[in-house]
Structure formats: C-alpha cells, structure tokens
Amino acid sequence: MCYTCSLELHIALFLFFAGVLGGALNAVAGGGSFIAFPALLFSGVPPIQANATNAVALWVGVTASSGAYRKHLDISRRVMAPLAVTSVIGGIAGAFLLLRTPAHTFLRVLPWLMLGATLLFVFGGRLSRGSKSGLAHDASRTAIAVAATFELVVAVYGGYFGGGVGIMNLAMLAALGMTDIHAMNALKVVLGGIINGMAVVTFIVAGAVAWKPGLIMIAGAIAGGYFGAHYAQKLPQSWIRTFVIAVGTGMTVYFFWTAYA
Numbered sequence: 001m002c003y004t005c006s007l008e009l010h011i012a013l014f015l016f017f018a019g020v021l022g023g024a025l026n027a028v029a030g031g032g033s034f035i036a037f038p039a040l041l042f043s044g045v046p047p048i049q050a051n052a053t054n055a056v057a058l059w060v061g062v063t064a065s066s067g068a069y070r071k072h073l074d075i076s077r078r079v080m081a082p083l084a085v086t087s088v089i090g091g092i093a094g095a096f097l098l099l100r101t102p103a104h105t106f107l108r109v110l111p112w113l114m115l116g117a118t119l120l121f122v123f124g125g126r127l128s129r130g131s132k133s134g135l136a137h138d139a140s141r142t143a144i145a146v147a148a149t150f151e152l153v154v155a156v157y158g159g160y161f162g163g164g165v166g167i168m169n170l171a172m173l174a175a176l177g178m179t180d181i182h183a184m185n186a187l188k189v190v191l192g193g194i195i196n197g198m199a200v201v202t203f204i205v206a207g208a209v210a211w212k213p214g215l216i217m218i219a220g221a222i223a224g225g226y227f228g229a230h231y232a233q234k235l236p237q238s239w240i241r242t243f244v245i246a247v248g249t250g251m252t253v254y255f256f257w258t259a260y261a
Contacts, residue, residue, distance in 0.1 A: 007212060011043050015213050019220025023061030024228030026166055032058050033162050034251055045210045052203035053214040055162055059196035061221025062189055075187060082148040087155045087191050091198030094159020099206055106160060111255035118248030120171035147176055158195040166192055167248045181240045
C-alpha cells in the first residue's frame, strides 16, 4: 500500500523541517522522535509504519551527528564492546516486539520509564559521586556489567519505539560517573546508532517503512543531526544539561497525559 503517494509541497516542507528539528534534538539530548513521529502521523502514515519510518530517518540523522562528536569519543574497547553487543541484541529484540505486539500496551509503561530516566539523569551524578566505578578506561568489571545490563534494557526500548532513548542512555552514563556532557553525547550517539541501526534493518526487511515521506525526513535529519551536534559543543555544559532535563520532563508529562488522561 502506498502512503501519502502524492505529497503536497507544504506537507513535504513540514516533514523536512520536522526531520531537521528531530535530528538536532537527538544530537543534543535525545527525544527527536517526539517531533518526527507525530509529523509522520499528521502526514497520513499509519502508526506502525510511522514508527518504522521515524526510526530510519532519525538513525541517519544520528549517524550524521557522530562526525561532529568524534573527537570527544574516548572509551576503551573493553568498555565499548559489551555496550555494543547488548545494543545489537536489544535493538533487534525491540524491533521484533514492535512488529508483533500492539503499541498501546507499551505506551502505558512508557511514562514511567521516561520519569525514571529523567530523575536518573538529574541525580545520577550525585549517586556516583566519589565512586571509582565510572566508565573510564580502568572501569571495573562490575561497572561494565551494570552498564551493559542497563544498555540491554534501553536497547529493547529503543528498538521498540526509540523516543527518549538518548535521555535514557545519558541517564545511565551519568549514574555510572561520567560528567563531561560532550563525551556523554558522543557515546550516546554511537550506542543510539547501533540500537536504531538494528531496528532499521529489521523494519526494512519487514517492509514497514513508508519511503516517500521517509526520504524527505531523512534529508532534514541529516542536516539537523550534524549541525545540532556541531553547535551544541559551543554552548556551556550547564546549558546542555538544563536542556536535557527540560526535554526529559516534557516527554514524561506528554506521555503521562496521552496514556492516562
């Protein structure tokens, strides 16, 4: 079936700028799906196909933002490898879950996940203060195991829906002792790229992507992802942290409203 076969100019521009904003938001804090996904629904794409198309578009945007963050990515293989493996497993599992279960069931749980992630980001640094178990080059096996377990949960969620997966990854990194927001964003971009990449492959194979609106949104997400990451690094870290908290709070309120109002 062909969704939005003849896109009018104003709809195409709407999808492009939604891709720009979604890509930029994902590069800085996460949560770009809460702009891109509703935009696809508004353009006439059914929910499951909109979710799959959103995942493809914003995955390309996240990949584009990785170039701007590459100088901040400084993590050892012994730390990166377990996180990458669990991201692959969770991303595939979450994508299969989306294709086989009704989305409304998960949306009832989503507000609580977002609330927990936002609170963890706010207070994670205090919880880990003075701890020697952060994700540094000499991270302990316990710290790596905890991070990999958390990442598996985040990856399943990311493969299923993806909205706010960046916030959840930032929360995990804050709780495990990372304090440099730009280094955190660099690692978040890599992990998010792996998670969404696995989901993207699954959605494409399943034929769940609406390509006409998707290609327009991909173009916008590439521009937004790269320039959002580039200019975010010029801002004070305290501003970026405040923005992350604001995004997390807004998404939490939105999902509580849509799920329980």
